[in-house]
Amino acid sequence: MTQTVAGTAVRQLVEAGVRTAYTVPGESFLPLLDAWEAEHGVRLVSTRHESGAAFMAEAEAKLTGRPALALASRGPGAANLAIGVHTARQDQTPLIAILGQVESGARGRESFQEVDLAAMYAPLTGWAREARAAEEVPSLLAEAHRAATGPRPGPVALAVPADFWTAAYDEGMPLAPGGDQHAQTARSSGESADESADGLAEHLAGLLSSAHRPVAICGPGDRVGRETLRAACEAAGFGVYSAFRRQDCFDEDHPHFLGHLGLGVPAQVRQALDEADLVMVLGTRLDAITAQDHRYPLLHQHLVLVGTGLPRPRHPGLTTVLDADPHAVLAALVRRATGATEAGYQGPRSPGAPQSARAAARERWERHHAAAVRYARPTGEATRPGTVHPAEVVTALRRLVPDDVILTNDAGNFSAFFHRHWGFRATHRLLAPCNGAMGYAVPAAVAAKLHRPRNTVVALVGDGGVLMTGQEIETAVRHAAPIVVLAFQNGMYGTIAMHQATSHGRLAGVDIGRLDLATWARGLGAEGFVLDDPARVEAVLAEALRCGRPCVVDVRTDPDVIAPGRRLSGLLEPAGHPT
Numbered sequence: 271m272t273q274t275v276a277g278t279a280v281r282q283l284v285e286a287g288v289r290t291a292y293t294v295p296g297e298s299f300l301p302l303l304d305a306w307e308a309e310h311g312v313r314l315v316s317t318r319h320e321s322g323a324a325f326m327a328e329a330e331a332k333l334t335g336r337p338a339l340a341l342a343s344r345g346p347g348a349a350n351l352a353i354g355v356h357t358a359r360q361d362q363t364p365l366i367a368i369l370g371q372v373e374s375g376a377r378g379r380e381s382f383q384e385v386d387l388a389a390m391y392a393p394l395t396g397w398a399r400e401a402r403a404a405e406e407v408p409s410l411l412a413e414a415h416r417a418a419t420g421p422r423p424g425p426v427a428l429a430v431p432a433d434f435w436t437a438a439y440d441e442g443m444p445l446a447p448g449g450d451q452h453a454q455t456a457r458s459s460g461e462s463a464d465e466s467a468d469g470l471a472e473h474l475a476g477l478l479s480s481a482h483r484p485v486a487i488c489g490p491g492d493r494v495g496r497e498t499l500r501a502a503c504e505a506a507g508f509g510v511y512s513a514f515r516r517q518d519c520f521d522e523d524h525p526h527f528l529g530h531l532g533l534g535v536p537a538q539v540r541q542a543l544d545e546a547d548l549v550m551v552l553g554t555r556l557d558a559i560t561a562q563d564h565r566y567p568l569l570h571q572h573l574v575l576v577g578t579g580l581p582r583p584r585h586p587g588l589t590t591v592l593d594a595d596p597h598a599v600l601a602a603l604v605r606r607a608t609g610a611t612e613a614g615y616q617g618p619r620s621p622g623a624p625q626s627a628r629a630a631a632r633e634r635w636e637r638h639h640a641a642a643v644r645y646a647r648p649t650g651e652a653t654r655p656g657t658v659h660p661a662e663v664v665t666a667l668r669r670l671v672p673d674d675v676i677l678t679n680d681a682g683n684f685s686a687f688f689h690r691h692w693g694f695r696a697t698h699r700l701l702a703p704c705n706g707a708m709g710y711a712v713p714a715a716v717a718a719k720l721h722r723p724r725n726t727v728v729a730l731v732g733d734g735g736v737l738m739t740g741q742e743i744e745t746a747v748r749h750a751a752p753i754v755v756l757a758f759q760n761g762m763y764g765t766i767a768m769h770q771a772t773s774h775g776r777l778a779g780v781d782i783g784r785l786d787l788a789t790w791a792r793g794l795g796a797e798g799f800v801l802d803d804p805a806r807v808e809a810v811l812a813e814a815l816r817c818g819r820p821c822v823v824d825v826r827t828d829p830d831v832i833a834p835g836r837r838l839s840g841l842l843e844p845a846g847h848p849t
Contacts, residue, residue, distance in 0.1 A: 273438070273439050273440065274301065274305070274435065274436055274437065274438060274439060275404050275405075275407045275408070275430075275434055275435050275436070275437050275438075275439045276301040276302045276304070276305040276435040276436065277305045277439075278407075278408050278439045278443055279302060279305070279368075279407060279408060279411055279435075280302070280305045280306050280309050280312075281309075281443060282408060282411050282412065282415075282443060282444070283339060283366075283411075284309060284311075284312060285443075286336075286337065286415050287336050287337075288312075288336070288337065288338065288339050288366070289311065289312050289313060290312065290313045290314075290315060290327075290330060290338065290339065290717075290720065290721070291306050291312070291313070291314050291315065291339045291340075291341055292315045292317055292322075292323035292324070292326040292327045292330075292338070292339065292340050292341070292717070293314070293315070293316060293317065293320075293323050293340065293341035293342065294316065294317055294318075294319065294320050294323060294342065294343070294347060294350075295316060295343075296341075296342065296343025296344070296347050296370050297343065297370075297432070298343045298344050298370025298371060298372065298432040299341060299343065299368065299370035299430070299432065299435060300432075300435075301435035301436050302341065302368070302370075302430075302435050303341070313720070315716075315717075315720070315745065315749065316745075317713070317742060317745055318739075318741040318742055318744060318745060319350060319739060319741065319742075320340075320342045320347050320348075320350035320351040321350050321351065321353050321354055321709055321713075321738070321739055322709075322712075322713040322716075322739050322741075322742040322745070323340050323341070323342065323351065323354070323713075324340045324342075324351045324352075324353065324354020324355055324357070324358075324365075324367070325353075325354045325357065325707075325709065325710050325713035325714050325717075325739065326338075326340075326713045326714065326716055326717035326742075327339060327340040327354065327358075327365050327367075327717070328354050328357050328358045328361070328363050328365055328425075328710075328714070329678065329701045329710075329713065329714035329715075329717040329718055330717045330718075330720075330721050331358070331363045331364050331365050332361065332363050332490070332701050333676070333699065333701060333717075333718055333721055333722065334721065335364075335492055336364065337364040337365060337366050337415060337418045337419060338364070338365055338366070338717075339365075339366050339368070340354065340355075340365060340366070340367045340368075341367075341368050341369075341370075342367065342368075342369055342370070343369070343370045343383070344369065344370055344371050344372055344383045344384065344385060344387065345382075345383030345384065345385050346383060347369075347370070348369045348385060348387055348390065348391070348429075349385075349390075351367060351369075352390075352391070352394060353707055353709070354707070355367055355391065355394045355395060355425045355427065356394050356705060356707070357703045357704075357705050357707045357710065358424060358425035359394055359395060359396070359424050359425055359705075360557070360703075360704055360705035361703065361704045361705065362422060362423050362424055362554075362555065362579075363423065363424065363425070364418040364419050364423040364424065364425070365418065365424070365425040365426070366411075366414055366415065366418055366425075366426055366428070367391070367395075367425060367426065367427040367428070368411075368427075368428050368430065369387045369391075369427060369428065369429040369430070370429075370430065370432055371384075371387060371400060371429045371430060371431045371432065372384045372431060372432065373431055373432050373433045374431040374433055374434065375433070377431065386400075387400060387427065387429035388400040388427070388429055391427035391429075394425065394427075395424065395425045395426050395427050396417055396418075396420070396422065396424045396425070396426060397413070397414060397417035397418070397426040397427070398426065398427040398428075398429075399413075399414070399427075399428055399429070400428075400429040400430075400431075401428070401429070401430045401431065401434055403434075404433075404434035404437035404439070405437070405439065405441070407428075407430055407434055407439075408439065408441075408443060408444050409444045410428055411428060411444075412444040414426040414427075414428050420579065421578040421579035421593070422578065422579025422580070422581075423579070466594060466598075467594060467595070467598035467599050467601065467602040468602045468605075468606070470576075470592045470594050470599050470602070471599050471600075471602035471603040471605075471606055472602075472606065473590075473592070474550075474574065474576070474592065474599060474603060475506070475603060475606055475607075477548060477572065477574060477590065478506050478507070478508065478548065481547050481548035481572070482547055483542070483545050483546045483547050483548070483634070484506075484507070484508040484509070484546065484547070484548040484549075484550065485508055485509045485510070485511060485528065485542055485543055485546040485548070485549055485550070486499075486503065486508050486509070486510050486511070486549075486550040486551075486552050487511045487512075487513050487531060487549065487550070487551050487552065487554065487556070487560060488510055488511070488512060488513060488516065488519045488520060488552045488553060488554065489512055489513035489515075489516020489517075489519045489552075489553060489554040490516050490518070490519055490553065490554065491516070491518045491519035491520075491696060491699075493553035493554070493577070493596060493597065494519055494552050494553040494596045494597055494600060495596075495597035495600060495601065496518075496519060496520065496696035497696070498597055498600045498601050498604060499519060499520060499552070499600060500520065500521065500524065500696070501600075501604045502600040502601075502603050502604050502607075503524075503526045504526065505603070505604055505607035505608065506603060506607060507628075507631050508526070508548075508550070509526050509527075509528045509542050509546075509635050509638060509639075510524070510526050510527055510528060511528045511529055511530070511531050511542075511543060512527075512529075512530045512531065512694075513531060513554040513557075513560040514530075514531055514532050514533075514557060514559040514560045514704055515532070515679075515689070515700065515702040515703070515704050516554060516700070516704075517530050517689065517692070517694040517700055518694055518695075518696060518698045518699055518700040519696065520694075520696060521694070521695050521696050522642075522646070522693050522694045522695070523693065523695075524639075525632070525635055525636050525639050526635050526639065527639055527642060528542045528543070528635070528638050528639060528642055529542075529638075529641075529642040529645070530642075530689055530690075531543075531559070531560045531561075531562060532559060532686070532689045532690075533559060533686060533689075534686065534833065534834075535562065536645060538641045538644075538645065539641055539642055539645050540562065541638060541641065542634075542635075542638040543566060544568070546571060547570065547571060547572065548571070548572045548574065549566065549567050549571045549572070549573050549574065550574045550576060551573070551574070551575050551576065551577075551580070552576045552577065552596045552600070553576070553577045553596040553597075554577070554580075555580055555581050556575075556581075556583045557704060559704075561583065564583075567583075567585050567587065568587075569586060569587050570587065571587060572587065572588045572589075572590070573585050573587065573588070573589045573590070574589075574590045574591075574592065575589070575590070575591045575592065576592045576594065576596045576599055576600075577592075577593075577594075577595075577596045578593055578594065578595065579593075645690070646690055646691055646693065647691075648661040648662065648665055648691055649661075649834075649835065651831060653804070653827070653828035653830075653831060654828050654830070656802050656803075656826060657802060657826050657827055657828040658801055658802060658803070658804050658807055658825060658826065658827060659804070659827070659828070659831060660684055660687035660688075660758055660825070660827050660831065661687050661690075661691045661834065662804060662807050663687075663756065663758075663801070663807055663811070663825055664687050664688050664691045664692055665691055666807045666808045666811055667728065667756070667811055668691075668692055668693055669808070670808065670811055670812055670815055671726055671728065671815065672726055673695060673697040673698070674697055674698075674699075674725050674726070675698055675699070675725065675726045675727075675728060676698075676699040676701065676715075676718045676719075676722060676725050676726070676727045676728070677692075677698060677699065677700050677701070677702075677727075677728055677729075677730065678700075678701045678702065678710065678711045678712075678714035678715045678718060678727070678728070678729045678730070679700070679701075679702045679710075679711050679729070679730040679731070680703075680708055680709065680710050680711035680712075680729075680730065680731040680732060680735035680736075681703060681706040681707055681708045681710065681735065681765075682708065682731075682732035682734060682735055682763075682764055682765055683732070683764035683765045683767075683768060683832060683833050684730070684731075684732040684758040684760070684764060684827070685702075685730065685732075686833050686834055687833075687834055688730050690834050691834070699718075699725075701714045701715075701718060708732075708734060708735040708738055709735050709738035709739035710735070710739075711729040711730060711731040711735060711755075712729050712731060712735075712736060712739050712740050712742050712743060712753075712755055713739050713742045713745075714729070715727050715728070715729035715746075715753040715755065716742050716745050716746045716749070716751055716753060718753075719746065719751035719752065719753050720749060720751050723751070726754070726815065727751075727753045727754070728753070728754045728755075728756065728815075729753060729754070729755045729756065730756050730758070731755060731756070731757055731758070732757070732758050732759075732760070732764065733757060733758065733759040733760065733761065733782050733785060733787070734762075734763050734764075734782060736755070736757045736787065736822075737782070737785075740755070740757070740790075740822075741794065743755065743791060743794045743795075743796050743820055743822065744794045744795060746796070746820040747794060747795035747796055747819075747820050748795075751820060752817070752818055752819050752820050752821070753820050753821075754814050754815055754821055754823070755791075755820075755821065755822045755823065756823050756825055757787050757822055757823065757824055757825060758825045758827050759784075759785060759787060759824060759825060759826055759827060760827045760828070760829040760831075761781065761782050761783070761784055761829055762777075762780045762781055762782055762829055763780040763782065764780075764829075764832055764833075766779075766780050767780040767832065767838065768832045768833055768836070768838065768841070771832075771838055771841035771842045772841055775841070775842055775843040776842060776843055777842070785824070786824070787822055787824035788800050788822060788823075788824045790822070791820075791821065791822035791824075795820075796819060796820040796821055796822055797814075797817050797819050797820070797821035797822070798821065798822050798824065799813065799814050799821065799822070799823045799824065800823075800824045800826065801823050801824065801825045801826065802826035810823060811823065
């Protein structure tokens with residue numbers, strides 16, 4: 271039976287494990303939408319804006335580790351989709367963007383909404399192509415999947431002229447190969463993945479044995495293996511920092527936890543990193559925030575990168591690259607340490623190390639861990655009447671949610687309270703944009719709830735972010751996805767206000783009007799709550815968590831409480847105080 275290009279593309283995507291397509295429907299890919307809708311066992315999620323579709327796809331892929339699908343039309347649709355694609359690029363998230371293009375006969379004539387989509391998306395992706403003939407669409411789609419799941423996972427973009435979708439396609443369907451890329455490379459060289467990991471673990475153990483103060487910077491949790499990371503740090507004796515917005519990779523109450531390398535980390539939390547002679551970066555790139563504005567690694571530190579496709583930071587000192595699955599390497603390190611211990615060897619750090627040395631190492635990590643705990647403790651600041659403190663909301667929510675909670679958070683100063691005061695466990699899941707994209711949290715929460723309906727899903731977002739993509743609450747209502755959205759409202763773009771106050775002592779262009787977000791939520795079909803009384807923080811949050819419907823909690827916060835431990839009034843000139 272003759273198949274169309276659209277039908278073949280849908281079969282390819284389903285074979286690759288894609289089950290959900292997120293989109294704002296467009297006329298440039300109508301046959302693809304029709305073929306997807308006709309397929310059994312898949313879901314088509316129509317969103318309210320292409321940025322919401324892209325954020326949903328990015329969140330699903332981050333949650334599952336498999337490529338997710340976002341569809342957008344030419345010109346404006348593709349432009350709107352780009353913010354989520356950029357998020358996937360900087361977060362190393364596999365995402366397939368299929369972009370409808372003008373008809374092939376109209377290309378190059380400045381047709382309606384025409385853009386060179388491959389050129390537009392090239393800087394935002396690891397792979398961007400436009401089909402030049404209908405028959406090459408399936409092979410390009412297979413190539414796109416391979417690129418998205420390659421050594422450095424990330425987004426890809428395939429533009430397809432509108433008339434190609436209905437063309438007949440009788441050739442065999444090129445399937446995207448599955449499986450671990452490093453394992454495939456190892457097999458092709460006659461070496462098993464386990465043998466390769468064992469060899470690299472032995473090399474890493476040798477580096478650890480000669481180090482005196484080794485630390486690791488880790489994330490995301492699925493890439494390093496949460497339980498394996500815990501076992502490895504205990505066996506090999508290293509401390510653990512979580513990379514920016516990767517806090518769910520490790521239990522923050524573990525004595526080897528040293529802190530989260532986010533924004534505004536004080537010197538006492540960074541002390542263990544300053545003192546380290548060996549710095550392992552496991553499964554994550556050393557982005558600017560994690561590296562504390564490129565402060566690390568320091569000149570004297572031996573940098574070890576463990577992971578596939580990790581970009582190599584500039585470092586004039588010694589750098590070792592172990593291009594392998596970090597989970598497999600850590601698992602081999604644990605096996606090696608466990609076997610050695612059973613033979614009478616006390617871990618890979620130093621054979622025959624005296625008890626006093628091991629005790630000193632434990633004392634060192636406990637001391638640094640205590641500094642991280644003190645930093646995370648709320649200070650109990652007062653707020654003006656009719657407002658609540660963000661830290662109180664975060665800590666109360668932490669007490670109420672189950673251990674398998676999925677948390678999504680937006681960009682903005684409000685999120686600093688969440689990252690500092692939450693107290694992560696490895697059973698929590700965190701979906702957050704490392705590129706600082708506003709508008710991420712609500713769409714991400716919708717995707718998470720659709721994919722994991724039995725988990726509690728909570729989105730944390732500021733008033734600026736919720737006004738960008740909060741309309742996706744309607745998508746949650748339509749798909750019966752009961753997410754809880756905490757919208758922290760302080761009436762301004764807080765991050766920019768803080769920077770302006772610090773630099774100039776006054777504000778410009780950061781005001782957001784006072785909003786009734788509870789009524790707005792009800793207008794979208796959700797439930798709405800107002801939280802403006804410190805005495806009712808826990809009661810309101812508990813009611814929202816058990817309401818069983820999509821809901822928004824309008825969290826009224828004091829605009830003077832601009833960041834943890836900082837007051838906006840202390841930064842502004844007298845005439846510029848917030849009201």
